[in-house]
Amino acid sequence: MKKIIKKILIANRGEIACRIIKTARKMGISTVAVYSEADYNARHVYQADEAFFIGSSPSPSSYTNIKNLAQAAKESGADAVHPGYGFLSEKASFAEQITKNGIIFIGPSAHSIRETGDKIRAKKIATESGVNTVPGYYRSIDKVQKAIKAARKIGYPVIIKAAAGGGGKGMRIINCDDEMEQMLISAQREAKNNFADSRVFIEKYIENPRHIEIQILGDMYENYVCLGERECSIQRHHQKVIEEAPSIFINEKIRKKMYKQSIALAKATKYYSAGTVEFIVDTSGLFYFMEMNSRIQVEHPVTEMITGVDIVEQMIRIARGEELTLKQKDIEIKGHATECRVYAEDPVYGFIPSTGQVSTYIEPNRAPGVRIDSGIYEGGEVSAFYDAMISKVIVHAPTRNESIETMKKVLSEYIIEGISHNISGFLQKILNHPEYVEGNISTSFVDKVFSSKESAILDNEASAVILSVACYIFFSEQKRNSFLEPNIKYSDINTKWVIVMDRIKYPVTIRPIDEGFKVSFEHRRLYIISRWRAGNSLFQCTINGLNYSLQVQRTFKGYYQITFMDKTVMAQMITPRAAELSKYVIRPDEDKSKISNVVSIMAGSITDIKVKVGDSVFKGQILAFLEAMKMENAVISPSSGIIQAIHISKGDVVMPGILLFEIE
The missing domain is CATH 3.30.1490.20 (ATP-grasp fold, A domain)
Structure with missing residues (x-):
């Protein structure tokens, strides 16, 4: 019997809440958002038709509080609840409470959630169903x-x-x-x-495997369909950061076996709704079941892009009691999709979470084949209480190489300021890495590639592009100054300059041309044309007929920070005479004194302290654990010595810069 859904309460936050709202609106269904104290001004709250406050900022008081969520669903008059991913999405007791109140749960039954959501139980069922297990x-x-x-x-x-x-x-x-x-x-x-x-x-622990997952849909009448596979091998701390569909490693023979085992598991658990069966695959193509996720996945957009199937819509239709109209023969994989997760974290300093206000937020142009699922906006806050993901960038193209190239271009146009993020220092480095481009990847790819903290040397293209842009910016400033200073004529400005990029000096000759400049460096001639104006963060230009997008930011006096692809450079323009004299300038030595204080480098709460005053500690020893953005982070001793003072207690909430330990 078909059920009616006119209003959906979304028991989640951030980008997935916004994503569900989008499909509900398309289907003519009104939405109810829920929010904690930290999310009072969140994007999903403004996008929904209604919003209900559900508690204080920590998730146990709000987003994982079954009583508060069930009460909000009841008071709002919602016909259904969509749990999104994370939080209570795989909590059987939550599904039971919702259905007990006469409200439809948009997801599998509580029985199926119990069978698949409990990873221990799921392994046993998989073995009994003939599914390969580790x-x-x-x-x-x-x-x-x-x-x-x-x-x-x-x-x-x-x-x-x-x-x-x-x-x-x-x-x-x-x-x-x-x-x-x-x-x-x-x-x-x-x-x-x-x-x-x-x-x-x-x-x-299977070393160096690929992480491949199968997206399934099942209805209440035991009809099943597989929507292809996703390649999720690019991970950091076991969390996916770049996903693709389809996988270039999986052939049709392996794919069919994975489909068969995925459906066998779904049948054994009487599963309906959207679900994902995850496998690890070794280099020979042998695959082993890891887990089944009884919810929508973060990376579901890449599957939607290559199949044209709206997975959220299918979940709603299945929850209404509709029979799947899709058949396996109807599923056609078209092109290649790539997704990058944009996180509020600092890759330079060990990927520590970055919290605070987003001062500038400009998304790339949504050209055909480009999709951005975001839960943030300019002026919004990134909270320390929840996951660090800001948004997901998804691109679709005819081939994998085209998909990668499009993604690189789109990310270069994405401007986020006020907080640190992983675009240029991490995502772009992966996308530009030759092994990734060739498809030689595994779940240990990130650890291997980023084991060295040394910055990559600029290649010829990047050097030329950044050099040209630096010349454009600084010579434009000289031109502007000539209008502000009556004693300076533009025609008198010296054409010979030295561009300093990360302390390396590049002698250049700059001459004006229409809408730009001609830059001569060694034996190269670079013609740069742009309509950039001072103050703009996005610098778009044409250099020798090719289009480029960079990000520029003025820092302290005389310097610009220029980001192109996976490289960020500090640039300055000086005269040849200044460059000659600079070699006589003595730079102060770096502080080589022993570090005696340990301060917090992120906001979070202290979950455990492993030492006491008087303890001897060694460099690299764990002193405490600090939870930030739902991840537990170790506080490491920077040197060997004796603990002289401890300025924190278990349960304390600390902010960046707060003194934690004193070490003699």
Whole structure:
């Protein structure tokens, strides 16, 4: 019997809430947003037709508070609830409470959520259903000695995983007995904070695999369809950052086997709605079941782009009791889609979360094949209480190479200021890496490529582009100054200059041409044309007939910060005489004194302190754990010495710059 859905309450926040609102509006369904204190002015609150306050900022008081959410659904008169991803999306008790109140839950049944959402139970069902599984100890482990015994039997390295969730939360890789105690406690605590369930289990850690997942749709009449696979191997801390569809590694034979096993698991759990079956695949093509996610995935847009299927719409239709009209023969994979997750974090300083107000937010042009799912806006806040993701950029093109090139161009036009983000310092570096372009990737790709903290040397194209733009900017300033200073004539301005980029000097000759300048450097001639004006963050230009987009920002006196693709450069223009004299300028030595104070580099709450006053510590030792944006981060000792003072207690909320420890 078909049910009526006129109003949906979205039990989530950020970009996924905005995404669900978009489809609901298309279907003529009104929406209700929920928000915490931190999200009072959030984007999803303004986009929905109604909004209900559900509690204080910490998620246990708001977004994972079943009582508050159920009450909001009831008071708003919602016919249905969509949980999005994360938070309570895989909590069977939440689905039960919603349906108990006579409200439709847009997702699988509580029974299916229990069967698939509990990773331990799901492994057992998968084995019974003939699905390939990884060797492991599929019972809840809470004692260190029991964990060590299981790990020895399986064989190191092993991985601890949260039984009640995924998304990289509650996961730790263990290489030996000595690491077990600390990592087990940390994983349990992170699982508890994210899923309200501290249970974890252990399985064999497969090194250098690919992470491939199958998107399925199932209705209440046991009709199933697979919407292709997604390549999710580019991960950091077990969390995906770049996804693709389809995978260039999977052939039709492997694909059919994955489809068959995915549907077998769905049937065994009586699954309906959208779901994702995740596998790891070794270099020979052997694949093993990891988990099934009983919710919509963060990366679902790449599947939508290559199939034309609106997955949120299908979830709503299935929840209404409709039968799937899609058949497997109807699913046609067209082109290639790539998704990049834009995070509020600083790649230069170990990817620490970045919180605060977004002072400038300008999204790239949404040309055909370009999609941006965002939950932020200019003037909005990035909170320390929730996940660090700002948005997702998705592009679709006929081929993978074209998809990558389009993504690089789109990201170069994305302007986010006020907080740190991972676009130029991380995403662009991956997209430009030859191994990624060739498709030689695995889940350890990021760790291998970014193991060195040294910056990449500019290639010839990047050098020429940044040099040309620096010349344009600074010579434009000279031209502008000539109008402001009556004693200076533009025709008198010296044409010979030295561009300093990250302390490297480049002698150049600059001459005006129509709408730009001719830049001569060594034996190269660079003709740059632009309509850029001082104050604009986005610099678009044509250099020798090719179009480029860069980002520029004026910093302290005489310098511009110029970002092109995966490289950020500090640039300055000086006269040849100044360049000659600069070699006589003595730079102060860097401070080489021993670090005695440990300060917080991010906002968050102290979840554990591992040392006490008087303890001897070594460089690299864990001093405490700090939770920020739903991830637990270790506070590391920068030097060896004796703990002289501790200025924090467990449960304290700290801000960046706060003194934590004093080490002699």
